[in-house]
Amino acid sequence: MIRNAAEALIPEPGPSAPAADEHIAPAPRVSIQAFCEHPATAEIIQIAAEDRRLAKAHVSVHMGGVEAAVAHYQQNPTPNLIIIESSLPRDHILAELDRLAENCDPGTKVLIIGHANDVMLYRELLKRGVSEYLVEPVVPLQLMEAISNLYNNPETEPVGHVYAFIGAKGGVGSSTVCHNAAWSLSEMLKVDVVIADLDLAFGTTGLDFNQDPMQGIADALSSPDRLDEVLLDRLLTKCSEHLSIFPAPVVLDRDYDISVEGCDQVIDVVRQNVPYVIVDLPHTWTAWVKHSLLQADEVIITAAPDLANLRNAKNLFDYLRTARVNDHKPSYCLNQVGVPKRPEIKPADFAKALEDQPVAVIPFEPQIFGAAANNGQMIAEVSPGHRTAETFRQLAQLLTGRSEVKKTKSGLLTPLLSKLMKK
Ligand SMILES: Nc1ncnc2c1ncn2[C@@H]1O[C@H](COP(=O)(O)OP(=O)(O)OP(=O)(O)O)[C@@H](O)[C@H]1O
Ligand SMILES: [Mg+2]
Numbered sequence: 001m002i003r004n005a006a007e008a009l010i011p012e013p014g015p016s017a018p019a020a021d022e023h024i025a026p027a028p029r030v031s032i033q034a035f036c037e038h039p040a041t042a043e044i045i046q047i048a049a050e051d052r053r054l055a056k057a058h059v060s061v062h063m064g065g066v067e068a069a070v071a072h073y074q075q076n077p078t079p080n081l082i083i084i085e086s087s088l089p090r091d092h093i094l095a096e097l098d099r100l101a102e103n104c105d106p107g108t109k110v111l112i113i114g115h116a117n118d119v120m121l122y123r124e125l126l127k128r129g130v131s132e133y134l135v136e137p138v139v140p141l142q143l144m145e146a147i148s149n150l151y152n153n154p155e156t157e158p159v160g161h162v163y164a165f166i167g168a169k170g171g172v173g174s175s176t177v178c179h180n181a182a183w184s185l186s187e188m189l190k191v192d193v194v195i196a197d198l199d200l201a202f203g204t205t206g207l208d209f210n211q212d213p214m215q216g217i218a219d220a221l222s223s224p225d226r227l228d229e230v231l232l233d234r235l236l237t238k239c240s241e242h243l244s245i246f247p248a249p250v251v252l253d254r255d256y257d258i259s260v261e262g263c264d265q266v267i268d269v270v271r272q273n274v275p276y277v278i279v280d281l282p283h284t285w286t287a288w289v290k291h292s293l294l295q296a297d298e299v300i301i302t303a304a305p306d307l308a309n310l311r312n313a314k315n316l317f318d319y320l321r322t323a324r325v326n327d328h329k330p331s332y333c334l335n336q337v338g339v340p341k342r343p344e345i346k347p348a349d350f351a352k353a354l355e356d357q358p359v360a361v362i363p364f365e366p367q368i369f370g371a372a373a374n375n376g377q378m379i380a381e382v383s384p385g386h387r388t389a390e391t392f393r394q395l396a397q398l399l400t401g402r403s404e405v406k407k408t409k410s411g412l413l414t415p416l417l418s419k420l421m422k423k
Contacts, residue, residue: 210376
């Protein structure tokens with residue numbers, strides 16, 4: 001066994017590492033970023049990262065210790081796990097960790113590799129929510145076991161954030177927004193993202209990513225008890241390095257009666273294994289759709305600028321705000337704005353009715369959206385510099401909850417919104 005944090009403080013000669021044949025459960029697809037002071041520690045982490053037990057995790061190793069981490073996370077979202085090597089004096093490291101905490105997402109865990117066997121420091125670290133404290137010299141197996149224990153304990157929180165996308169009406173572009181935002185998230189953060197397509201009969205995830213998979217989410221929903229990490233791996237279809245889809249079967253010779261429990265179980269297994277789970281919901285109102293919206297970490301409603309969309313979006317907003325009092329309120333995007341000659345409800349009126357600004361206002365652009373849909377590509381793949389591609393990148397950043405919408409010269413979100421409001 002690895003010395004746990006308390007045992008680590010009992011001085012004993014040399015490192016106590018697990019034996020090579022001791023079972024260490026593989027870590028799930030977590031994102032891990034390490035900030036080391038010494039090249040030797042960076043090397044140990046690198047060796048651990050290449051081990052089969054961390055094969056699914058995405059590990060990046062940086063130098064500069066806790067100070068570099070503090071600077072880094074002022075600009076960037078935090079991963080599932082931050083590893084920090086620090087030989088700073090106790091007060092100094094605690095002060096730096098307090099600064100780090102200001103920019104840490106709630107789900108992020110922190111593992112410290114220290115140089116001192118210091119009980120006071122250990123207690124202070126625990127108080128600050130640090131998950132594990134290892135004392136140098138650390139060996140790769142010890143580090144792997146510590147990481148594995150953080151994620152394989154049934155009492156620990158699941159690793160993944162769940163974002164549910166739904167349209168205020170059918171055909172308003174909810175799936176398109178969902179897929180583009182998910183793709184941008186995976187490209188920007190370089191962490192694993194899974195899109196779960198719950199529109200079993202008509203879903204477009206396979207088409208939008210140019211995939212024709214044989215298996216998918218219906219296989220999981222039909223026997224949710226059987227779904228585990230190994231089966232999940234088989235049922236997912238990989239679209240790019242970090243994006244996989246859990247596609248809908250899209251055949252009509254079956255009935256699709258999804259149960260609330262089954263749906264819950266499937267999403268839970270995915271979120272135990274993947275940092276970002278994007279749920280593409282159909283525009284229907286069933287027990288499992290309601291449940292999926294209530295369970296998600298964030299809900300994103302896509303609406304087109306007409307009266308029925310406004311009414312439905314308002315109803316969804318009111319329902320979710322009342323039912324999720326301790327959560328963020330839902331976000332909404334206005335899509336297909338500016339169809340020629342069509343009278344439209346202005347974003348300002350939406351904002352007034354929903355008592356919130358849209359997170360994105362996406363113009364109606366049939367040419368680029370049509371080309372992307374027909375090619376099975378994302379907007380950013382068809383035209384990386386296109387302003388809508390930038391909108392999706394900003395939307396993805398907003399979803400991680402960390403970055404403000406940046407005002408860029410090419411318009412987008414806020415500027416476009418204010419322009420629209422002035423009209
Ligand atoms: N901003 C836009 N400009 C032009 N076309 C768009 C835009 N957004 C989406 N579309 C197109 O609208 C169509 C419907 O999009 P999508 O399937 O994403 O909608 P949905 O809300 O998920 O529909 P459903 O109710 O069937 O789930 C697609 O052909 C898509 O390419
Ligand atoms: Mg859809």
